[in-house]
Amino acid sequence: MSLKNAYLQKVYDKVVAKNPNEAEFQQAVYEVLESITPAIEKNPAYEKANIIERMVEPERMITFRVTWVDDNGNVQVNRGFRVQFNSAIGPYKGGLRLHPSVCASVIKFLGFEQVLKNSLTTLPMGGGKGGSDFDPKGKSDMEIMRFCQSFMTELAKHIGADTDVPAGDIGVGAREVGYLFGQYKRLRNEFTGVLTGKGLSFGGSLVRTEATGYGLCYFVEEMLKDSNTSFAGKEVVVSGSGNVAIYAAEKAMELGAKVIAMSDSNGYVVDEAGIKLDVVKQIKEVERKRIKEYAERVEGAQYHEGCKGIWTVKCDIALPCATQNEIDLESAKALVANGCKVVGEGANMPSTIDAINYFLDNKVLFAPAKAANAGGVATSGLEMSQNSERLSWTFEEVDAKLHSIMVNIYKNAATTAKEYGFEGNLVVGANIAGFLKVADAMLAQGYAY
Ligand SMILES: NC(=O)C1=CN([C@@H]2O[C@H](COP(=O)(O)OP(=O)(O)OC[C@H]3O[C@@H](n4cnc5c(N)ncnc54)[C@H](O)[C@@H]3O)[C@@H](O)[C@H]2O)C=CC1
Numbered sequence: 001m002s003l004k005n006a007y008l009q010k011v012y013d014k015v016v017a018k019n020p021n022e023a024e025f026q027q028a029v030y031e032v033l034e035s036i037t038p039a040i041e042k043n044p045a046y047e048k049a050n051i052i053e054r055m056v057e058p059e060r061m062i063t064f065r066v067t068w069v070d071d072n073g074n075v076q077v078n079r080g081f082r083v084q085f086n087s088a089i090g091p092y093k094g095g096l097r098l099h100p101s102v103c104a105s106v107i108k109f110l111g112f113e114q115v116l117k118n119s120l121t122t123l124p125m126g127g128g129k130g131g132s133d134f135d136p137k138g139k140s141d142m143e144i145m146r147f148c149q150s151f152m153t154e155l156a157k158h159i160g161a162d163t164d165v166p167a168g169d170i171g172v173g174a175r176e177v178g179y180l181f182g183q184y185k186r187l188r189n190e191f192t193g194v195l196t197g198k199g200l201s202f203g204g205s206l207v208r209t210e211a212t213g214y215g216l217c218y219f220v221e222e223m224l225k226d227s228n229t230s231f232a233g234k235e236v237v238v239s240g241s242g243n244v245a246i247y248a249a250e251k252a253m254e255l256g257a258k259v260i261a262m263s264d265s266n267g268y269v270v271d272e273a274g275i276k277l278d279v280v281k282q283i284k285e286v287e288r289k290r291i292k293e294y295a296e297r298v299e300g301a302q303y304h305e306g307c308k309g310i311w312t313v314k315c316d317i318a319l320p321c322a323t324q325n326e327i328d329l330e331s332a333k334a335l336v337a338n339g340c341k342v343v344g345e346g347a348n349m350p351s352t353i354d355a356i357n358y359f360l361d362n363k364v365l366f367a368p369a370k371a372a373n374a375g376g377v378a379t380s381g382l383e384m385s386q387n388s389e390r391l392s393w394t395f396e397e398v399d400a401k402l403h404s405i406m407v408n409i410y411k412n413a414a415t416t417a418k419e420y421g422f423e424g425n426l427v428v429g430a431n432i433a434g435f436l437k438v439a440d441a442m443l444a445q446g447y448a449y
């Protein structure tokens, strides 16, 4: 990997040396450093203050033991993480992921991306991320609760409504946030907006559940408008079938598209007649079963084993909403060969660097994750505002604010790309726009920060 700018290359080499075996973190840093090169060269103050080396080093990284007892009385041990990456523009903010693949590299890549994403929302939120290698698959409700209570017993020492406000991510939804919030309240004896994604009866915000998926479609809709087209009549493939995927599919359908395939980590279903979302919601949100069930319940639908094959399904628009690096170069080539013209990233870093470059080289309209999936955290920011005011806004109010935030993020990324000579490249536009706000706040706060 080589960068054109010597200062950025020096910083990247240090990142590799100091974070060996952290492929995801190195990848996220590389993508950002490559695309912010014009901003670094335009303003020497950033290099003089060594802003980049400061930005790639987390302010704080907490690793802890999480001990819990399973239903058979066995004592289980997992590893918990919280990275408090950057607080230049607000309290640390970002989700918690429960998945066996969680490790320092995954948490750091997510935390680093979150810093720039939160900056793009225009709301005052720094970046953080956390989670554990705990695998929620197959666990009983009581096991999930005991794990969450143990996890929060340590995490509570490090977070707070004005310090660090976690939320959900893979494997963490309303149920887990509820258990985490209950334990925090019990330990601290205070009712504060310390987590977002809470239940509506205890400080949650309307639209937070739908926000990431809806926001993704609002962003893509804006990008399509600029090319004189829309979702109407398009065939869409959505990977995943979790929180982001379900509500991205719902909004795409509302905007006139037909969603023809969805997946989970075991495989994917194709329904040429259009995915019945009520069936997916029943399987995934209520019964917590595998997507395979869909083909057993809906006539005409087919199930295919293995999740990667979803990218060989012919479509106009692809919305990767499952996990990192789910689209590699081979999948990108298959999408383009089949006529896919638009990719909107709902998941964090779902495309490899080679895949992104292939999309850009082939004139695919590409909406990068940091910008396109920022609707979730933006609505978390709105939940924080409501908690501070001790008010609850209506669905319409929150949805209208989310919509306007996503339109602004698109405009900011598109305008910034143009300003720096990369018209149409939203990767460059989003990374530079997100970076400038954080970097300027860091400059203003002195070198000890
Ligand atoms: N929940 C949120 O508000 C936000 C989530 N994200 C990102 O969106 C992605 C999905 O998160 P959620 O929907 O919240 O998680 P979730 O836990 O609700 O759903 C994840 C889904 O992806 C599936 N999956 C996992 N690995 C897969 C693979 N290799 N191929 C196909 N499917 C796979 C799972 O079976 C599940 O259906 C993650 O990258 C997350 O970081 C980004 C912004 C906000």
Ligand SMILES: O=C(O)CCC(=O)C(=O)O
Pocket: 093, 094, 095, 096, 114, 117, 165, 166, 167, 168, 169, 196, 348, 373, 374, 376, 377, 378, 380
């Ligand atoms: O709502 C939040 O704070 C977290 C959202 C998140 O984890 C993400 O944007 O990746």
